[in-house]
Amino acid sequence: MFxxxxxxxxxxxxxxxxxxxxxxxxxxxxxxxxxxxxxxxENLNRATFAFNQGLDKALIKPIAKGYKNLPDPIQRGTSNxxxxxxxxITIPNNILQGDVKTAIINTGRLVVNTTVGLLGTxxxxxxxxxxxxxxxxxxxxxxxxxxGPGCYIVLPVLGPSTIRDTAGSFVNVLGGDPGYNAxxxxxxEFLGEGVFIxxxxxxxxxxxxxxxxxxxxxxKNSIDFYASLRSLYLQDRENKIxxxxxxxxxxxxxxxxxxxEIDNK
Amino acid sequence: MxxxxxxxxxxxxxxxxxxxxxxxxxxxxxxxxxxxxLSKNISKEEKMNxxxxxxxxxxxxxxxxxxxxxxTRKNLNDNQKKIYFDLFENYFLKSFASRLSEYTNPKIExxxxxxxxxxxxxxxxxxxxxxxxxxxxxxxxxxxxxSDNPLIRDLIIEGLSLARTQKEEFAxxxxxxxxxxxxxxxxxxxxxxx
Numbered sequence: 001m002f003x004x005x006x007x008x009x010x011x012x013x014x015x016x017x018x019x020x021x022x023x024x025x026x027x028x029x030x031x032x033x034x035x036x037x038x039x040x041x042e043n044l045n046r047a048t049f050a051f052n053q054g055l056d057k058a059l060i061k062p063i064a065k066g067y068k069n070l071p072d073p074i075q076r077g078t079s080n081x082x083x084x085x086x087x088x089i090t091i092p093n094n095i096l097q098g099d100v101k102t103a104i105i106n107t108g109r110l111v112v113n114t115t116v117g118l119l120g121t122x123x124x125x126x127x128x129x130x131x132x133x134x135x136x137x138x139x140x141x142x143x144x145x146x147x148g149p150g151c152y153i154v155l156p157v158l159g160p161s162t163i164r165d166t167a168g169s170f171v172n173v174l175g176g177d178p179g180y181n182a183x184x185x186x187x188x189e190f191l192g193e194g195v196f197i198x199x200x201x202x203x204x205x206x207x208x209x210x211x212x213x214x215x216x217x218x219x220k221n222s223i224d225f226y227a228s229l230r231s232l233y234l235q236d237r238e239n240k241i242x243x244x245x246x247x248x249x250x251x252x253x254x255x256x257x258x259x260x261e262i263d264n265k
Numbered sequence: 266m267x268x269x270x271x272x273x274x275x276x277x278x279x280x281x282x283x284x285x286x287x288x289x290x291x292x293x294x295x296x297x298x299x300x301x302x303l304s305k306n307i308s309k310e311e312k313m314n315x316x317x318x319x320x321x322x323x324x325x326x327x328x329x330x331x332x333x334x335x336x337t338r339k340n341l342n343d344n345q346k347k348i349y350f351d352l353f354e355n356y357f358l359k360s361f362a363s364r365l366s367e368y369t370n371p372k373i374e375x376x377x378x379x380x381x382x383x384x385x386x387x388x389x390x391x392x393x394x395x396x397x398x399x400x401x402x403x404x405x406x407x408x409x410x411x412s413d414n415p416l417i418r419d420l421i422i423e424g425l426s427l428a429r430t431q432k433e434e435f436a437x438x439x440x441x442x443x444x445x446x447x448x449x450x451x452x453x454x455x456x457x458x459x
Contacts, residue, residue, distance in 0.1 A: 217367055223453070224438055228430055228434055231430040258335065262328055
């Protein structure tokens with residue numbers, strides 16, 4: 001049970017902190033404007049956020065800094081391997097979102113990188129000209145199906161999330177992640193729980209090490225760091241669900257009429 | 266001779282008056298100016314001062330200030346507005362310059378634009394990757410109502426809007442202090458003092 005909990009915790013951490021986006025979107029005003037997401041447990045969230053910051057400063061950041069000093073090929077190999085493994089979750093979500101073509105491309109990418117790319121440490125598919133890889137997860141799929149985010153929450157250790165995204169993370173351990181199924185429930189000598197947990201933890205450290213400067217810069221220049229991160233997390237999730245690589249006006253500005261009113265002054 | 270000079274002056278004035286700059290050229294020239302400052306062998310403080318001068322000329326600080334306040338802007342009296350804009354300008358310039366001054370000689374390439382309407386154009390660009398960081402997509406929301414004098418209203422980095430983030434930060438401070446504008450004034454003042 002405790003192991004399961006650790007795995008869920010690691011999953012949500014990875015989900016909460018990964019930031020990249022999808023395809024180009026049309027820029028239209030006043031259409032499909034997002035609803036404001038409530039911070040229903042703000043006091044508790046802020047306390048959890050303070051705890052997470054303490055943990056980050058005491059433990060995660062120093063490890064990430066140490067990792068950053070490793071030789072470049074090791075870091076790049078780790079990043080590539082982590083991305084390759086994430087295909088195991090992306091592919092079923094491509095299918096659930098009705099994007100069979102991308103699921104086939106990602107399956108090809110997984111096969112090529114796992115074999116020719118030495119367990120994913122070399123991104124051979126990218127060199128072969130495969131389309132840019134975009135991660136998908138069950139939280140995004142629930143969003144794409146029209147399920148709202150629910151309240152914003154900050155999870156201990158893992159950071160920003162929403163009720164929907166947290167629920168999405170649980171799908172992984174309920175059979176949604178083939179990697180989890182093979183290593184935890186599979187009866188084989190090569191994959192065990194330890195390998196699975198280590199791979200996920202390493203992926204988190206890799207992400208943190210790639211964002212050392214940008215997090216420091218954001219913290220230094222924020223007048224309310226908690227609110228800044230909340231805003232950025234929610235914007236990023238909106239973009240990912242709508243597969244907007246560069247953001248759409250109606251996604252970026254919850255209230256475009258604010259600008260219009262200023263313009264008309 | 267006098268007539269000749271008057272005609273020259275007239276043409277010069279009318280040319281200046283009708284000259285308009287395309288949003289993507291405006292972004293590229295702004296970026297070039299900032300790059301020049303950042304690549305100079307000067308102290309961080311001098312770089313920040315150089316960036317502040319560029320921001321004053323190219324960013325609609327007042328418009329962003331209004332936007333960041335959200336609906337609270339409707340409740341301010343003239344005196345509070347004046348206090349707010351003084352504080353906001355100092356806060357904005359410090360925050361803007363401090364964020365950018367971390368970069369040394371950044372290379373930004375303008376890739377295209379999308380005209381939204383007569384007031385807005387989004388200019389797409391990329392911050393070219395270095396061995397330390399990947400390529401970053403930066404979109405510029407340019408206010409083009411006055412085509413002679415386009416102004417930056419937002420930077421959208423990898424789909425994340427700085428203006429929206431700032432607005433939500435301000436809203437959070439106001440809501441934690443029961444909408445008391447003086448609490449926001451104090452926070453802005455403390456930020457610029459640090």
